[in-house]
Amino acid sequence: MKDRDEYYMREALKEARKALSAGEMPVGAVVVCGERIVARAHNQTELLNDATAHAEMIALTAAMSYLNAKYLPDCTLYVTLEPCSMCSGAVYWSKLGRLVYGASDMQRGYEHLHCPLHPKTRVRSGVLAEEAAKLIKDFFKDKR
Amino acid sequence: MKDRDEYYMREALKEARKALSAGEMPVGAVVVCGERIVARAHNQTELLNDATAHAEMIALTAAMSYLNAKYLPDCTLYVTLEPCSMCSGAVYWSKLGRLVYGASDMQRGYEHLHCPLHPKTRVRSGVLAEEAAKLIKDFFKDKR
Numbered sequence: 001m002k003d004r005d006e007y008y009m010r011e012a013l014k015e016a017r018k019a020l021s022a023g024e025m026p027v028g029a030v031v032v033c034g035e036r037i038v039a040r041a042h043n044q045t046e047l048l049n050d051a052t053a054h055a056e057m058i059a060l061t062a063a064m065s066y067l068n069a070k071y072l073p074d075c076t077l078y079v080t081l082e083p084c085s086m087c088s089g090a091v092y093w094s095k096l097g098r099l100v101y102g103a104s105d106m107q108r109g110y111e112h113l114h115c116p117l118h119p120k121t122r123v124r125s126g127v128l129a130e131e132a133a134k135l136i137k138d139f140f141k142d143k144r
Numbered sequence: 145m146k147d148r149d150e151y152y153m154r155e156a157l158k159e160a161r162k163a164l165s166a167g168e169m170p171v172g173a174v175v176v177c178g179e180r181i182v183a184r185a186h187n188q189t190e191l192l193n194d195a196t197a198h199a200e201m202i203a204l205t206a207a208m209s210y211l212n213a214k215y216l217p218d219c220t221l222y223v224t225l226e227p228c229s230m231c232s233g234a235v236y237w238s239k240l241g242r243l244v245y246g247a248s249d250m251q252r253g254y255e256h257l258h259c260p261l262h263p264k265t266r267v268r269s270g271v272l273a274e275e276a277a278k279l280i281k282d283f284f285k286d287k288r
Contacts, residue, residue, distance in 0.1 A: 045214060045237075046214075049208060049209070049212060049213070049214050050205050050208050050209070050214065051208065051214050051215060051234075051237040051238045051239070052201065052204060052205055052208075052234045052237055052238070054237075057196065060196060061194050061196060064193060064194050064195065064196075065193070065194070068193060069193070070189060070190075070193050070194065070195050071195060084233055084236075084237075085229050085230075085232065085233035085236065085254075085259045085260070086229075086230050086231075086232075086233025086234050086236070086237060087230075087233070088229065088230075088233075089228055089229035089230025089231070089232075089233055089259075090195075090196045090230050092228075092229065092230070093189075093195040093196055093198075093228075093230060094195050094196065095195070113259060113260060114258060115229045115233075115257060115259050116229070116257060
């Protein structure tokens, strides 16, 4: 399971790199259902001029649309950064089966803010966290 | 100011009634900028088959699109029910100027869950709360 998580997290990291190239905050996500990637997204707040266009929001909505399902109990969301309160709320409403994230977000992360997930959502954190965190550091370094 | 808040909340209640008629959880929202309604929305989780399609999410994204602005510091969001953690997170990212809501949500409301808003967002609660709460009670009564 560990290697499989790293495999999908590398796909999420590819998405994060697309965001970085586009001048977006480099966060990427994929949704996996039955070993298949059913949605992939990266942060598009600049492109869409929408402060809510986080990778997780776009990926979850795309997965629901693709699967024609309002809930995602059999899916895993891989995201390079710990979700914020908004995205953890979306995870809650989607009844997601499993959340796997990379780097922790001590400022806006849902765990730090004590925002609850759905009790049935299993969580694994820290997967390829250094790579995810480095992308974000590089982004803010370029901003200065 | 009080009467003006009630005026706009009545517009949000109209949206909530549209949701009820459509078999959706009856929550409605409008975004006001300079006394003008720039976005209106109601819950569309059933129609869009998307558990994240809450009134506030749709209204905030529509307002950003209409105003061509990523942030909404000069806007007020009127919503008939206390926002959940997801929607309060969207309010946070939008840097909303003011939030006015109707009924409290003791289960999923952001205040109950202690999810933070942006420090600059002013809040007023309880505006036409009974009307908003009655719509939700009617919805769940019909579901049983």
